[in-house]
Amino acid sequence: MFLETVSLALSSIRRNALRSFLTLLGIVIGVAAVIAMITIGSGTTDKVKADISKLGSNLLTVRSGQPPTPGSVPVQARDFEVKHLNALASNLVGAKAVSGASQKTVRVVYGTESVTASVTGTDIGFFVARDWAVVSGRTFTEQETRGGIPVCVIGETVRKQFFGSGNPLGSIIRVARVNCPVVGLLEPADV
Numbered sequence: 660m661f662l663e664t665v666s667l668a669l670s671s672i673r674r675n676a677l678r679s680f681l682t683l684l685g686i687v688i689g690v691a692a693v694i695a696m697i698t699i700g701s702g703t704t705d706k707v708k709a710d711i712s713k714l715g716s717n718l719l720t721v722r723s724g725q726p727p728t729p730g731s732v733p734v735q736a737r738d739f740e741v742k743h744l745n746a747l748a749s750n751l752v753g754a755k756a757v758s759g760a761s762q763k764t765v766r767v768v769y770g771t772e773s774v775t776a777s778v779t780g781t782d783i784g785f786f787v788a789r790d791w792a793v794v795s796g797r798t799f800t801e802q803e804t805r806g807g808i809p810v811c812v813i814g815e816t817v818r819k820q821f822f823g824s825g826n827p828l829g830s831i832i833r834v835a836r837v838n839c840p841v842v843g844l845l846e847p848a849d850v
Contacts, residue, residue: 758784796843812843
């Protein structure tokens with residue numbers, strides 16, 4: 660019985676060779692498409708997770724003020740003071756880092772080149788909190804932070820704009836109106 664069924668199937672395949680080939684081709688293309696979509700979906704998921712992690716998947720950002728409510732009058736929020744930052748640092752149990760930061764978009768100049776860049780004034784804790792690594796040079800020292808000494812750690816975009824593939828360490832760039840020696844270069848973000 661089984662042999663008769665196999666024999667009948669094989670003769671049917673031989674009689675309809677083109678139809679059999681097209682059916683087989685459709686099955687192969689379908690399976691390949693499913694495998695490709697699963698692989699692409701998995702890769703995309705991993706990429707999104709990595710990107711979110713770089714943004715700070717374990718990051719808590721605190722801003723002064725309160726969110727506007729419908730019909731309310733916007734109020735200028737008071738800035739955080741150092742005592743507020745110290746209170747957060749001492750009361751947050753298990754926090755890896757606490758850092759104050761002030762961000763502004765300014766003109767950055769080196770020689771005859773200039774670029775508008777987002778500049779963040781902060782301390783060493785910011786790099787820990789954001790999980791940002793320095794590939795060459797260093798981050799800020801405690802003395803520089805306490806003394807308000809202007810030093811810069813730049814990213815890949817600013818490095819390419821001003822220095823090409825050269826080494827920016829030790830160069831002095833002007834950030835707004837402040838001369839700032841470059842002490843470090845951030846690891847480029849995955850693109």
